[in-house]
Amino acid sequence: MLKINALKASVEEASILKGLSLTINPGEVHAIMGPNGSGKSTLASVLAGREEYEIEGGSVDFDGADLLDMDATERARAGLFLAFQYPVEIPGVSNINFIRAAVNGKREHEGLEPIKGKAFLDMVKEKAQLVELDGRLRNRSVNEGFSGGEKKRNEIFQMAMLEPKLAILDETDSGLDIDALRIVSDGVNAMRSPERSFLVITHYQRLLDYIVPDFVHVLVDGRIVRSGGKELALELEDKGYDWIKEDIVA
């Protein structure tokens, strides 16, 4: 599904990813944890195709294609989805028209006609239920004035609408209350399938109680310094990151 090999990336002359490798197979859920500023969101943005980041080395294969050769739109249409750590507000663009444009973009890529009104609204209804997204949010401007938790639900709603092959969730748990965390996790779990993979970025073991990962990786200073099973998350929760950093130095 995704094969990242020795990826190096920088922004404004500062190198952030310093040779990162990671392989995700179909159906797997990988979690990435790591200290603030270690490069987790940068990895997510680079994979999603944000142009401000300079790729300085390495390769990324997505489903047999060279991911780095595609622009952001093409990556999304090829089945990559990023749930943003900080979802963007777009005043004046209604949430429903936004997601319709997204769905139709994907359909165009697949050689399909734009989706019909009724089919679209049925789909919206079904997917909104999955994350219990308040119906009133559909006609409001994209994320504008949404609470932190509403924004995160909206991200997962969009993911459900677009049915990606690989979903990267960047701190989707931050800002969610306890009930919302469970609802959103249930939504994600409902979408798990042998063909769909997830890369879950989080600071907290709690999310991984709900969305149980197959692998946990620790990202420190632009590199994956340790990988393990889900118990690694528990160990990190217990001990913090210092012992790993010390390990690296040693």
Added chain:
Amino acid sequence: MDAAKPQLMDRPKAEAQHAASEASGAALVSALDAVLGVQADVALDAVPVPHRRVERWKYTPVAAWWKDVLAPDVSTVADAGCEANPVPGLDAYRLVFVNGTFDAAASDLPVHTGVTCMPLSQRGDAKLQDVDAFSPEVSDWFAGLNGRYSQEGLYLRVTQGVELDRPILIHHHTCGAGAFNVLRHDIAVALNASVKIVQWSTATAGADGSVNILTRADVGQGARLHIDKVQDEEGTVRHIAFEDIRQGRASHAEVHTITVRGAWVRNDLAFRINGQGAHAELNGAFLPGEGEFVDNHTTVDHRVAHCTSSENYKGILYGKSTGVFNGKVFVRPDAQQTNAYQQNANILASEKASMNAKPELEIYADDVKCSHGCTVGQFDSDALFYARSRGVGLEAAKAMLVHAFIGDILKGFAVTEVRLEVEHRLAEKHGWDVWNDHPNDDA
């Protein structure tokens, strides 16, 4: 008091200082008089041809072509006809003018108690409103031309308390080479009366020459005037339009201008607020494409107390296009408790586009609320990336942002069909598929 008295709107003095007599094109004017058989009663030579040294024309050069305006091809007639109703589905009265000539067959005048509506040329002895010291004719060369040569247009009188049941659509169409499309609309809306006007300008692909339209409106006490103004001209005509709006007590006047297409467009609006409790609203959007030029000059003159004005202009500039915005707001010494708002926001959609924006507030009263803002920027890169990360194409993502950006301007149109048709034409011009289908917009 006298010493502090502002020299408001005293435009000719400044301009006259550099007037060289031969630069006013006097010889060309008298030649044109002869061709058109005009008895000149407007002294044109008092007003010099626009020059870059004059602030109002600083960013709007005309030196290369003003002489062409005075040498039109008068054989250009209304033979190409006019496209059918430019606003499908709009139930409106209609006056069609092709190259300055009234097209009776294509028109549908209101027959309505208390409403006098006819082509200007048929008004007989009915008098037009006065040109006074503050009218554009006395200070602007193009307006002077209009005053001298306009013989046709709309003559409209709405008497006390009458509310016209449908909008009046004035369709200006220009076709052929060397056109000289000069029109004057003279409107008076009496006490508590109300009327909606749509001005729609089109030109054929082969059209060139000039379009010069002056609208003078007297909005009486408690009266309402709403003008939706759409400019969608192909060809290379140069379009200049003046609105000279005079407002009485507790009146309400709005002009909404959208420039969909036009090689060279200048709008010059002046609102004179003469009666207390009046409200003036002027909004506009312009989206010039490659090689196009759009200039919006506005003046809001608060002369009395307790009035409000609200102004909002938005530009999105594509390709190698140029935009100009100049917004004057005068608050005279007597105009206490004025609330004046002005906003001009622009997006440069291309590195080659340029925008010259200048708000000018002159406030001579102390107890007033005036705010203004002016921005020139690019598309929001975070929003673009967010949309693209959902599989929306770059151009479609920009089109969505454009729709959002000018959404408030579009919503200001009084006539829904006009807004929908404008959206359709913009989508067509720019190839914006995502605009075509907004099922929930009106929800």
